[in-house]
Amino acid sequence: MINVDFIIIGQGISGSFLSKYLINAGKKVLVIDNSQPYSASKVASGVLNPVTGRRIVSTWMIDILLPFAFEAYMNFGEELGINLISQKNILDFHPTPKMKLAFDERQPVENKYLRYPESEKQYQQYFNYPFGVGEINPCYLMDLHPMLSGWRKKLVAKNSLFEEEFDVSMLSFSNSQTPVYKDIQAAKIIFCDGTKGFDSPYFNLLPYAKNKGEAVIVEIKGLPRTNIYKHGLSLVPWKEDLWWVGSTYEWDFKDLNPSLVFKEKVEQLLSLWVKLPYKIIDHIAAERPANLERRPFVGFHPKFPNVGILNGMGTKGCSLAPYFAKQLVENMLSNEPINPLADIKRFTKILSR
Ligand SMILES: Cc1cc2nc3c(=O)[nH]c(=O)nc-3n(C[C@H](O)[C@H](O)[C@H](O)COP(=O)(O)OP(=O)(O)OC[C@H]3O[C@@H](n4cnc5c(N)ncnc54)[C@H](O)[C@@H]3O)c2cc1C
Structure with missing residues (x-):
């Protein structure tokens, strides 16, 4: 024994x-x-985003969880001899005028995490964004x-x-x-x-509740890896020139396979939003251990x-x-x-x- x-x-x-x-x-x-x-x-993409949902509210216990997570991943990285966490603020490109309004209304209330970037125009060589951009700051990316x-x-x-x-x-x-x-x-x-x-x-x-999430991995050369970019879906720095694009939150699904519907949604979004050429490399899906x-x-x-x-x-x-x-x-x-x-x-x- x-x-x-x-x-x-x-x-x-x-x-x-x-x-x-x-x-x-x-x-x-x-x-x-x-x-x-x-x-x-x-x-998972490995993002720690302090706000959540369409109403852009602070996530549960975030003022405690965020500094704790920062220390925890720093220490884990030290033990493994690699860096596991970096600050990558989210640039939130508003998909509609209504979403811009929602951000503008929440910003004074959630001003610890919601800000405006220094210059709205500085991303114009990379993206189309007729409805402006907000910033979620600080956000962190973990190298899982x-x-x-x-x-x-x-x-x-x-x-x-x-x-x-x-x-x-x-x-x-x-x-x-x-x-x-x-x-x-x-x-x-x-x-x-x-x-x-x-x-x-x-x-x-x-009371578990199964929740499926998908992501498409794309190659985009020349996009600055300084931030996470969001336009409904998120574009998260992955490895080298690769970006993780996701995700879905499906409560009702038949299987865990990557779906054509999601791939087409990503392609449609990228062609409208991103000005640089992109190439699809992979498509992944998993179930989240969620609960009610x-x-x-x-x-x-x-x-x-x-x-x-x-x-x-x-x-x-x-x-x-x-x-x-x-x-x-x-x-x-x-x-x-x-x-x-x-x-x-x-x-x-x-x-x-
Ligand atoms: C598409 C997607 C994007 C996400 N993005 C984010 C994000 O950006 N930020 C964030 O905070 N969270 C994100 N999540 C959620 C996050 O991934 C989960 O909350 C987290 O990974 C759960 O970790 P876990 O260790 O509890 O479970 P799991 O990751 O499911 O780990 C369970 C482990 O147990 C093993 N296992 C299970 N049963 C057995 C068995 N019988 N015998 C042996 N081994 C077994 C599995 O193989 C697995 O390795 C995302 C999830 C998805 C699907």
């Missing part, structure tokens, strides 16, 4: 931060991840792929990663409720399994005290995952409370069925 302190299922953004914080605290951790190529964390692959390499080097499918039917419990998986015994097992959690026998009763409340699922199962969860990050995993991974660790190691709006204690009745 192998003994570890924690088994973590999944190495997306959630499982990466959770395993890092636990290992940094001196705990023996085993991460099991099936290396699925189109997980939410691998398809090197973070996930860099951390994976470290886990492998520490013998802390099994690259395989976790088979939940093989999970059992000793008399003292200690989780046992095959020949591994752990003090606790924590599920960071993203959308796979929808089917989990432990957590499937949580738009709040994360963090904490322990009411009937299985050593079975935990860090999931439900929805559209905001870049900012929510590091913060709530830390809260979960402080809860486990120092008995600190988890934010009640995120703690799955709020579903005790449902999960106790």
Whole structure:
């Protein structure tokens, strides 16, 4: 029998931060991840945008989450010897006069994050924008792929990663409720399994809501990589001359394949908006581990005290995952409370069925 302190299922953004914080605290951790190529964390653009929606309101807890995320990605980058975060403010090219009006009305209220660029005209060689441009500042871009692959390499080097499918039917419990998986015994097992959690026998009763997102990867030579550009869809610096264009937020979908409808929408937008030539390179799609409340699922199962969860990050995993991974660790190691709006204690009745 192998003994570890924690088994973590999944190495997306959630499982990466959770395993890092636990290992940094001196705990023996085993991460099991099936290396699925189109997980939410691998398809995401990695943007931390402090405002949200058509009404352009500050996102939940952003004044706490934003500085926390900045530090968290800086530290993660230092540990991996690479830079993982850079400030890339969003230039929001208004698609309609109504959207310009909405921005102008919100700007005085949200003036911490909504601004006007120094010169409205300076982007005219790159874009058409008859209805003007606003700026969302500060915004950050996280380099998720090197973070996930860099951390994976470290886990492998520490013998802390099994690259395989976790088979939940093989999970059992000793008399003292200690989780046992095959020949591994752990003090606790924590599920960071993203959308796979929808089917989990432990957590499937949580109010998950599947949400599909697509992105097209395009090559545009000569577009300054200083910003994220938005015109309904976002144009996010990807690798070298590549740009990530997305996304959709579909609640009702038949499959997770990239769709022709979305590709055509991107082509139509780029031909109207961007003045530089572009070439489509790839088209990707994934499911977000979203939920009806738009709040994360963090904490322990009411009937299985050593079975935990860090999931439900929805559209905001870049900012929510590091913060709530830390809260979960402080809860486990120092008995600190988890934010009640995120703690799955709020579903005790449902999960106790
Ligand atoms: C198109 C798109 C764009 C997005 N853009 C942004 C953005 O700009 N900013 C932002 O903050 N968020 C964004 N998101 C949301 C973000 O991607 C998610 O909130 C976040 O990635 C969730 O991370 P996670 O680690 O909780 O889950 P996941 O990324 O789903 O990770 C779960 C991991 O568990 C593994 N796994 C699952 N089940 C098993 C099993 N049984 N055995 C072994 N391994 C298993 C999976 O392979 C995966 O590696 C976007 C999402 C999409 C789809």
